[in-house]
Amino acid sequence: MGKATTLKDIASIAGVSVATVSLALNGKPEGRVSAEIVERIEEIARKLNYQPDVNAQRLKGKRLPLVGLLVPNITNPFYSEMTKGIMDAGRELGCYVVLFNADNAHESEAIAMEVFISMRVAGAIICGICDPGTEEEKTLETLKKTGIQVLMIDRSEWNGHWPRIMIDNFQAAYDSVTYLYKQGHRKIALIATAWDLNIINDRERGYKKAMQDLGLDDSCIYRISTYQLTGMGAETVAEEVLVNLDKQTAVLVIPGDTLAIECILYWKNHGVQIPEELSVVGFDNIYMCQITDPPLTTVDQPKYEMGRGAMELLVQLIDEGQNRDCRKVYKHRIIERGTVKKINQG
Amino acid sequence: MGKATTLKDIASIAGVSVATVSLALNGKPEGRVSAEIVERIEEIARKLNYQPDVNAQRLKGKRLPLVGLLVPNITNPFYSEMTKGIMDAGRELGCYVVLFNADNAHESEAIAMEVFISMRVAGAIICGICDPGTEEEKTLETLKKTGIQVLMIDRSEWNGHWPRIMIDNFQAAYDSVTYLYKQGHRKIALIATAWDLNIINDRERGYKKAMQDLGLDDSCIYRISTYQLTGMGAETVAEEVLVNLDKQTAVLVIPGDTLAIECILYWKNHGVQIPEELSVVGFDNIYMCQITDPPLTTVDQPKYEMGRGAMELLVQLIDEGQNRDCRKVYKHRIIERGTVKKINQG
DNA sequence: TTGATTAGATTAAACGTTTGACTTAGATAA
DNA sequence: TTATCTAAGTCAAACGTTTAATCTAATCAA
Numbered sequence: 001m002g003k004a005t006t007l008k009d010i011a012s013i014a015g016v017s018v019a020t021v022s023l024a025l026n027g028k029p030e031g032r033v034s035a036e037i038v039e040r041i042e043e044i045a046r047k048l049n050y051q052p053d054v055n056a057q058r059l060k061g062k063r064l065p066l067v068g069l070l071v072p073n074i075t076n077p078f079y080s081e082m083t084k085g086i087m088d089a090g091r092e093l094g095c096y097v098v099l100f101n102a103d104n105a106h107e108s109e110a111i112a113m114e115v116f117i118s119m120r121v122a123g124a125i126i127c128g129i130c131d132p133g134t135e136e137e138k139t140l141e142t143l144k145k146t147g148i149q150v151l152m153i154d155r156s157e158w159n160g161h162w163p164r165i166m167i168d169n170f171q172a173a174y175d176s177v178t179y180l181y182k183q184g185h186r187k188i189a190l191i192a193t194a195w196d197l198n199i200i201n202d203r204e205r206g207y208k209k210a211m212q213d214l215g216l217d218d219s220c221i222y223r224i225s226t227y228q229l230t231g232m233g234a235e236t237v238a239e240e241v242l243v244n245l246d247k248q249t250a251v252l253v254i255p256g257d258t259l260a261i262e263c264i265l266y267w268k269n270h271g272v273q274i275p276e277e278l279s280v281v282g283f284d285n286i287y288m289c290q291i292t293d294p295p296l297t298t299v300d301q302p303k304y305e306m307g308r309g310a311m312e313l314l315v316q317l318i319d320e321g322q323n324r325d326c327r328k329v330y331k332h333r334i335i336e337r338g339t340v341k342k343i344n345q346g
Numbered sequence: 347m348g349k350a351t352t353l354k355d356i357a358s359i360a361g362v363s364v365a366t367v368s369l370a371l372n373g374k375p376e377g378r379v380s381a382e383i384v385e386r387i388e389e390i391a392r393k394l395n396y397q398p399d400v401n402a403q404r405l406k407g408k409r410l411p412l413v414g415l416l417v418p419n420i421t422n423p424f425y426s427e428m429t430k431g432i433m434d435a436g437r438e439l440g441c442y443v444v445l446f447n448a449d450n451a452h453e454s455e456a457i458a459m460e461v462f463i464s465m466r467v468a469g470a471i472i473c474g475i476c477d478p479g480t481e482e483e484k485t486l487e488t489l490k491k492t493g494i495q496v497l498m499i500d501r502s503e504w505n506g507h508w509p510r511i512m513i514d515n516f517q518a519a520y521d522s523v524t525y526l527y528k529q530g531h532r533k534i535a536l537i538a539t540a541w542d543l544n545i546i547n548d549r550e551r552g553y554k555k556a557m558q559d560l561g562l563d564d565s566c567i568y569r570i571s572t573y574q575l576t577g578m579g580a581e582t583v584a585e586e587v588l589v590n591l592d593k594q595t596a597v598l599v600i601p602g603d604t605l606a607i608e609c610i611l612y613w614k615n616h617g618v619q620i621p622e623e624l625s626v627v628g629f630d631n632i633y634m635c636q637i638t639d640p641p642l643t644t645v646d647q648p649k650y651e652m653g654r655g656a657m658e659l660l661v662q663l664i665d666e667g668q669n670r671d672c673r674k675v676y677k678h679r680i681i682e683r684g685t686v687k688k689i690n691q692g
Numbered sequence: 693t694t695g696a697t698t699a700g701a702t703t704a705a706a707c708g709t710t711t712g713a714c715t716t717a718g719a720t721a722a
Numbered sequence: 723t724t725a726t727c728t729a730a731g732t733c734a735a736a737c738g739t740t741t742a743a744t745c746t747a748a749t750c751a752a
Contacts, residue, residue, distance in 0.1 A: 002491040004463060006708060017732050022710060034730060049488050051464040055401035055410070056708035059737040064401070066444070066465070074433070075426045075633075084421050087447045091454070096461055098412070099445040101433045108437070115442055117350060118397040119412070142395050145348040261637055287421075291607055293639035352738060363702050368740060380700060402738035405707040 005048040014041050021045075025052075058120060067314060068116035068124040068148075070100045070109060076258065077286040078303055079127070082153065085307020086125060093315045095122070102128060106136065113139045116148060123149035123314045131198065132160050144323070151314045153306060156198030157327075163317060164327040165310040169199045172299050172332040173206030173252065176281050179334050180250045181214055184343030185279060189220040189248035191237055191263065193255060203254045203283070220248055224259075234262035241278075242270055249279060249343065256283035261292055264339070275341040285335050294338025302330050351394040360387050367391075371398075404466060413660060414462035414470040414494075416446045416455060422604065423632040424649055425473070428499065431653020432471060439661045441468070448474060452482065459485045462494060469495035469660045477544065478506050490669075497660045499652060502544030503673075509663060510673040511656040515545045518645050518678040519552030519598065522627050525680050526596045527560055530689030531625060535566040535594035537583055537609065539601060549600045549629070566594055570605075580608035587624075588616055595625060595689065602629035603644055610638065610685070621687040631681050640684030648676050 007025075011018045016037060024033045024041040033041075044050075058064045069086060071079040087097050098121060102108040109128045113136075116124050124143060130136045130152070137160060143150050153165045180188050190207050192200060204221075211218035224237040241251065241263070253260035260282035264274055272278055274294060282289060282298035289296035309328055317324060353371075357364045362383060370379045370387040379387075390396075404410045415432060417425040433443050444467060446458040455474045459482075462470050470489060476482045476498070483506060489496050499511045526534050536553050538546060550567075557564035570583040587597065587609070599606035606628035610620055618624055620640060628635060628644035635642035655674055663670060 002493050004466060004492045008708075018709085019711080019733075020731060022708095023731090026710085032730065037730085049463070049492075051460055053405075053466055053708055054464050055404050055466055056737085057710080058401050059399075059405070059708080059739090060710045061737070062710085065461075073430075074420070075423065075430050077421065077423070080421045080426045083445075084419075084447055087420070087445065091457065096465075097445050099429075099433065099443050101430055111437065114397055115411075117395070118400050119442075120350060120399055120401055146350040146395075147348050265637055288634055288637065291611055291634065291638055350738095354738075364739085365703075365741080366701060368738095369701090372740085378700070383700085399738055402707085403740080405709095405738080406740045407707070408740085 004053065005045075005050040006053070007050075009048065010041060010044050010050060013044050016041070025050075063122040063318065064120055065095050066119065066121045067095055067097060067311070068100060068112065068119070068121045069097050070102055070112050070124065070126050070128050072102060072104045072127060074099065074101050077288065078256065078284045078301070081286070081303035082127075082307040082310075085304040085309075086311045087307075089308040089311035090315075093311065095311065095315055104129060106134075109136055110139065113143060116143065117146050121148060122318050123151065125151050125153055125310050125314060126162075127153050127155065129197075130155070130159055132158070149314060149317045151310055151317065153310045154199065154301075156202050158198040158201070161325060163313060163324070165306050165313065165330070166199075166327065167301050167306075167330050167332045169202035170206040170209070172283070172301075173203040173254065174210040175206075175332070176252055176283075176299050176334060177207055177210035177214070180252070180279065180281065180340065181210075181216075183250075183279070183340055185250040185340075186216060187220070187248040187250070188216065189222060189241070189251040191222045191224065191241070191251055191253045191259070193259070194223050194225045197255075200255060207252060222251075234259055235266055238263040238266035242267060242272065245272070245277065250281070250340065251278060252281045252283075254283050257286045257289055257296060257298055258284075260296060260298070261288060264292060264296070275339045279341050280339040281334075282339075289335070289337065297337045297339045298335050300333040300335050306330050350399065351391075351396040352399070353396075355394065356387060356390050356396060359390050362387070371396075409468040409664065410466055411441050412444060412465065412467045413441055413657070414446060414458065414465070414467045415443050416448055416458050416470065416472050416474050418448060418450045418473060420445065420447050423634065424602065424630050424647070427632070427649035428473075428653040428656075431650040431655075432657045433653075434650075435654040435657035436661075439657065441657065441661055450475060452480075455482055456485065459489060462489065463492050467494060468664050469497065471497050471499055471656050471660060472508075473499050473501065475543075476501070476505055478504070495660060495663045497656055497663070499656045500545065500647075502548050504544040504547070507671060509659060509670070511652050511659065511676070512545075512673065513647050513652075513676045513678045515548035516552040516555070518629070518647075519549040519600065520556040521552075521678070522598055522629075522645050522680060523553055523556035523560070526598070526625065526627065526686065527556075527562075529596075529625070529686055531596040532562060533566070533594040533596070534562065535568060535587070535597040537568045537570065537587070537597055537599045537605070539605070540569050540571045543601075546601060553598060553600075568597075580605055581612055584609040584612035588613065588618065591618070591623065596627070596686065597624065598627045598629075600629050603632045603635055603642060604630075606642060606644070607634060607638055610642070621685045625687050626685040627680075628685075635681070635683065643683045643686045644681050646679040646681050652676050 007018045007021045011021045021041055024038045074080055100112040140150050151163045192204055208218045222237045222240055282296050285298045285300035289298050353364045353367045357367045367387050370384045420426055448454040486496050497509045538550055554564045568583045568586055606626055628642050631644045631646035635644050
């Protein structure tokens with residue numbers, strides 16, 4: 001198989017030294033190469049489709065135009081939207097993405113970190129497990145020591161002091177309870193995964209605080225231990241809610257829409273009228289919310305913008321080259337659609 | 347900021363030469379380093395979290411454990427499923443993915459190719475425009491000359507002689523027409539984007555051939571010129587079909603499910619009963635098909651498996667290091683759900 | 693004892709860039 | 723004339739690896 005064009009190839013054709021070619025193509029210190037030769041070299045480079053070898057450049061001290069991205073599951077619309085935002089901003093900034101799908105598995109995440117170090121990426125955007133005290137937190141420290149800027153996305157303050165892109169999950173859950181209250185609901189339940197994830201805890205605390213502040217009972221919580229995007233797991237909680245249908249008029253579902261949608265599907269198949277018999281609020285506002293019947297009322301996270309913001313902030317931090325403690329909190333927003341019934345409180 | 351651990355660091359701690367460390371850590375030619383020293387070096391490497399610099403390794407002739415992946419839109423479930431398959435197989439094979447979202451734009455795809463060359467990736471999985479005669483086809487040739495193995499995915503035979511992962515799009519469309527025929531439909535329409543994409547042409551030819559073979563009128567085709575996943579564009583065709591509702595009892599929608607789902611949404615909002623007044627068959631079998639009301643009958647493409655197969659084949663080709671003309675055709679399958687009405691033909 | 697063998701380690705070159713130091717030749721100043 | 727300056731290039735070292743070639747003792751055979 002062939003090889004890529006090098007400076008040497010160009011040099012020998014142009015009849016100059018490798019250094020001259022490098023100087024000409026980078027054109028930084030004005031006037032070290034005559035205009036005539038610069039032109040000749042550029043012509044040859046174009047003809048041979050020359051692209052500098054970033055591996056070699058990095059060895060000489062330039063940073064790799066590459067960042068690592070760790071997501072739980074790229075097929076989850078939430079993450080694919082976010083990823084697109086990251087990549088779009090990256091393209092504008094000349095920074096590209098090594099994607100890693102980690103399935104929320106410690107082992108996979110460990111491999112990802114090793115790969116990031118091995119590639120000497122300039123930075124890493126992490127949406128992983130990385131709880132304080134875990135092995136992974138140490139690995140993140142290693143990344144940092146290694147010179148790789150780390151940025152967390154969609155993770156809680158509780159996940160340590162890292163630059164961070166997030167929404168206020170506590171407040172978002174608080175607001176959705178308030179919203180349901182304003183629609184007349186008083187018996188509001190929570191469906192939550194038992195994932196050991198701090199953003200889930202934040203949302204759960206938001207739910208509880210709101211219920212307490214409103215003087216309502218905050219103990220109607222359905223816990224689901226296993227849950228994946230592609231089904232399995234939703235049925236168990238959905239059924240649990242079904243047999244206790246009179247215990248609530250509305251339910252808030254976290255982590256979010258995909259679970260909510262599966263529950264709704266189950267309830268509809270079992271003859272429950274949504275929202276007449278049960279109102280539902282999701283979380284994330286993925287595209288699918290628009291096509292369910294009825295369309296799902298949910299809390300919007302600006303996924304795409306968060307992705308963009310993450311890449312922009314990361315590149316900025318990389319350029320600064322030092323450790324600034326910074327976070328950017330994006331605005332959530334309740335999107336009213338068809339799964340919440342308005343109740344007239346006498 | 348810190349720097350990553352190098353062989354040199356380890357060597358100076360262990361009190362041996364850099365070469366010895368390299369030999370010890372790679373452990374290939376048995377018995378060139380004493381067991382005692384190997385152990386000492388491994389200990390130090392572990393303690394310092396040493397990860398070899400793949401950029402340097404590549405310079406010395408090893409291939410980068412990195413392949414480029416070009417997709418039209420990662421937020422489209424079809425591509426994110428495929429991408430996950432690619433990454434899962436990649437992890438098993440020790441090969442990682444630089445992702446590029448190109449939005450079907452020539453300019454973006456050109457940038458992607460340049461980046462792939464610049465990074466000296468070992469291979470590239472391309473789901474791009476790359477029609478024969480286009481600038482892009484030349485770029486693919488450049489990739490190949492540069493030593494980057496190229497593999498196409500979800501692209502037609504008409505897109506040139508490249509190793510390829512695909513389904514038989516002609517046959518899949520043919521089969522869905524046959525299926526509708528067996529359900530009693532005789533007036534079968536086609537909704538198709540006007541994209542200049544060979545797989546669309548293949549499917550359209552499949553539709554026409556099937557209609558002709560069945561002795562049916564193959565001219566009821568609705569063409570839609572602009573269409574994106576996130577809405578806009580579907581309304582125009584959907585409306586066109588609506589005003590001509592008596593012209594067909596069923597419609598086949600290509601490229602696929604996302605468009606079909608939007609159309610159904612429009613029709614339902616305008617009082618059309620699905621499937622009573624109009625049967626619909628989609629294409630791709632994305633997850634969303636299961637949650638629409640009624641769930642969408644569609645042609646399944648094994649997206650995840652195709653992704654896996656792509657990475658496996660690519661790595662194989664890279665290892666072989668030569669150009670084999672090969673293609674792998676995956677099986678499509680009609681998934682019967684709720685959008686096709688069974689008609690009793692007197 | 694001498695010469696050959698071998699295990700175990702080192703040297704040095706190379707990969708493709710970048711860049712500070714250096715060279716050369718022509719131009720200018722004194 | 724001689725010294726100085728400048729423009730336009732080249733040299734060579736370095737980045738972190740890998741590996742063929744080489745070196746060095748210690749071991750062994752005769």
